[in-house]
Amino acid sequence: MRKVFSVMRTEYLNSVRSKGFLIGLAMLPLIIGFTVLAQVMTRDKADLSDRTFAVVDRSGRLFSIIEQKAAERNSEAIYRTDDGGGKKQIRPRFLPVVYDETQAEDKQLQLELSERVRQDKLFAFLIIGAKAIDGKGDEAARIAYFTQTQTYTQLPNWLKSVLNAEIKRIRFSEAGIDKGLVESLSRSVNFKELGLVKVSGEGELIEAEEKNDAVTYGVPFATMFLLFMLVMMSCPTLLNTVLEEKMQRISELLISSVSPFQLMLGKILGAVCLSLTLSVLYVGAAIGMLWYFELSRLVPWSMYLWFGTFLLLALFMYGSVFAGIGAVCSEMKDAQSLMTPAMILIMLPLFCWQPVLQSPNSAFSTWVSLFPPATPMMMMLRLATSPGPPAWQVALSLVVTVTFTLGCVWAGAKIFRIGILSYGQTPTLGRLVRWIVSG
Amino acid sequence: MKEVDLEAVGLRHVSKRFGSHQAVDDLSLSVPEGSVYGFIGPNGSGKTTTIRMILHIISADAGEIEVLGSVSTRANSDQVGYLPEERGLYKKMTVRRQLAYYASLKGMTARAAHLAIDDWLERFELSPWGHRKIEALSKGMAQKIQFISAAIAKPKLLILDEPFTGLDPVNLEVLRKAILELNKQGTTVIFSTHDMAMAERLCDFIFMIYEGRKVLDGTLETIQQQYGEDTVRLEIDGGSRLLEGLPEVERILDQGNYQEVTPSGDPQALLKALVQKTRVKRFELARPSLHDIFLRIAGPEAQEGQAQ
Structure with missing residues (x-):
């Protein structure tokens, strides 16, 4: 030994x-520190170039809300306020442009817009079907988002959320249901994830802890x-x-x-x-x-x-x-x-x-x-x-x-x-x- | 020669095979305590395998090996020092730490190892190098460190595999003296070498292994006696060139300034033939040198003879 x-x-x-x-x-x-540091350092290094996208609105009712919501977002949500009260842009602006060729044939239109995306004149384009608000049917009820940068998900996610909210609002409104009532009834449930309750050595009940x-x-x-x-x-x-x-x-x-x-x-x-x-x-x-x-x-x-x-x-x-x-x-x-x-x-x-x-x-x-x-x-x-x-x-x-x-x-x-x-x-x-x- | 009686190492009918190659074949050997025993033999003849079996680095396929009274166990490994043919030193370790490690593996306490390291480094004039890494040492210095690592624990048995390879004459002499010094203090020394002159000078006994078998074993005197005075040492004008083709000459070993010749018949006939051809400066009847004996057993002529 x-x-x-x-x-x-x-x-x-x-x-x-x-x-x-x-x-x-x-x-x-070092690995842990570097990972944290890299995240902090790259947090503000997002690509801030404008995301200009064309909207072909065949429903005729949705472009205005996209434009309005984009303007609201571009004025507030893309900035971070630091401790000194200064503003710093941390997200790109979303700039919707209406595309008027609504009468053009779908395939021709898609090809033309795709070419503009390839030429970097546009970041993406959106074709809103004529029956998109109704949502029933196939082609005409579809909202299609086209891009060559599919890894960038912020824009389509934002569009999905804005359009979902607006279309639901229109549907409720057209059905004659009060908007305030809808919002009140649609509030989220109070859901909590907990562990299990225990009994202490003295026989007292110990409440379950939150996850x-x-x-x-x-x-x-x-x-x-x-x-x-x-x-x-x-x-x-x-x-x-x-x-x-x-x-x-x-x-x-x-x-x-x-x-x-x-x-x-x-x-x-x-x-x-x-x-x-x-x-x-x-x-x-x-x-x-x-x-x-x-x-x-x-x-x-x-x-x-x-x-x-x-x-x-x-x-x-x-x-x-x-x-x-x-x-x-x-x-x-x-x-x-x-x-x-x-x-x-x-x-x-x-x-x-x-x-x-x-x-x-x-x-x-x-x-x-x-x-x-x-x-x-x-x-x-x-x-x-x-x-x-x-x-x-x-x-x-x-x-x-x-x-x-x-x-x-x-x-x-x-x-x-x-x-x-x-x-x-x-x-x-x-x-x-x-x-x-x-x- | 010293008086010896007890056996430090005994091999009895030891064999070792590697695949189809019989490295050592039915070898028996007795190394007396306190002796200097030289192992000679051509490369690949089984010297290192024999040494490794004595050290229990590898085990024999058959036979019995007794080392310092312990049969076929490593029980006495602390009393055995070893200098391997391929030098093994940690390049990134300092001299002192390396020696302390090897000493601890031989059971020395840290204090005893410290004192012994001081002593050996001083003796080999390496004290200033104690805190240097091995990679900073010359080949000769590293060789001496390797020797110290084998000898540091004052082993009863010291096994040196080719200890003089690559040493200059000064370092060679330092090492030779150190070996003899240890031997005087009672250490049995086994060493393998290709340097026949060194073997003649240093060894009490010589053992030659060839193709795994023992072909010579004994004192230099007894070995030479086996061959008798069958050699003529010659120094003639014209050198070995004049000896070629002479019917009175069986074989010539050219040593440069002189030649060792085995006459084919009566040496007087050879002398007569030479006197007629050139001026003879030296004509001496002698026993063959170890070098000559080695060549007679393992040289090209011997191999040709075996083949025939």
Whole structure:
């Protein structure tokens, strides 16, 4: 064990003393900070060029309201008032122009207007059918929006909302229904999303809390993502160090002093220590922030315990896989091709976290969280999502993952033992299997 | 030669195969405690495989290996120092940290390792380089660091695979002295080399392996005795050119300033033939050198003979 400790210590100190560690340490907050900063900085960088669009109004009753609403919008809604009271334009103006060729044949008209859009004389055009207010029928009842910039959705969405409101108003009015009454009866229902009521230790009823998006979505995702990042920041490094030792022929010297299993275990423990250092820093910062903003109640203490448990399991599982891969390769390009399947397994939770968050106790969520390579992150996600998985599933996930992790360490050690001194053999899956089943 | 009795390393009927290649074939060997044992043999003959099996880096397919009294286990690995053929140093690590790491793997405490590092760096005049990274060192310096890492824990058994490769004569002499010093203190030394002159100078025993099999094993004297005084060392005007084609000459080993010749019959007949052709400055009946013996076993002529 003393030798395992020596390897672990050296592995750990080599990692934390490297520039890569400081870069890695800053990476997570930098990514988050950069994302926020980018959003703030690009918020005001919208394309403010005027959106001029032609309106062919065959109903003869809607252009005026579009023009009026556009004018209202252009005078107020496109500006943001800053703290000093100054106004800054943050959205483009919408400039409707009436197109009089209402008698022209539809296809000819569309072609002509399309050409004007292509020439950048117009941004889009709108053809309102003669029976658009009635809304019954096909072509004549249709309101069609044409553009070559289909990714820009603000204008069609605005038009949809303005026309919907106006046409409904006209319909109610023509039906002789009072506008004030319609508005009063159409008011939104008072709908609240709540958790469940609880009973305190003293038998008192605790009211249900209102849904909090930070707790509902933020905490589970942040927990899973942090787990993912911690695995990503330590396990692939393990592959690099094993490969470096092999390429520089250091492995042979080490194996003369320690057994391959001791060497691999020491290296994995070094990666575990590195990861724990990072998690102490990150989780410590998170706890500090939650405490500062008086949000500590959002994350129960048991969650930190589960986080530590699943982090350790993930590190041993992926650590042995990456150490094994490093041992069988003699060159970086071999390692890269073998790394791909392992990376897909690590990233699996990132592909399926959304359906799990939507229905944490569905059959899909249950199975995916019991699939060992994904269990640490998926079960963590489910644990952080209300109502949480049944206890038997958590227990089963632990049994399955511990067993699978032991299997990974065992197979990794067998591959490591043979691979670490093998040179000039292209690693293939068949060869790896042979090494695992060999005595 | 020192008095030796106990066995530091014993190999009994050891074999190792890699695929279809028989790397070591039924090898038995006994390395006495306190001796300097030289492993010689052509490239690919099985020297490094044998060394790796002694170190338990790889396991033998058959046979028994005893190292410092422990049979087929790594129990005594802390008492064995190793300098591999392919040098293994962390380029980005400083000299001191690297040596401290290797020392800790041999069970040394941090304090003992610290003192030993000071001592070795001073002895090899490398003290100013202690806090420099390995990548900043010259090849010779790195070689010395590699040697220190093998010797730092005062091993009972020191195994050196090609320790002198790439060293200039000054560094070579420093290393040779260090090896002998350790040997005087009781360390058994096994080293493989292609430098026959160094093997003759340094080794108490010489073992030659060829195509996985032991072909020589013993002291230099006993090995040479096997061949008898069948060699003539010659120094003649005209050099080896004049010897070519002479029926009295079986084989010539040109050493530059002199030639080692194996006569085909009576050496006196050779002397008579030479005197008639040129001026003979030296004519000495001698035992063959290790270099000559090596070539007789593994040289092109021997291989041709085997093929026939």
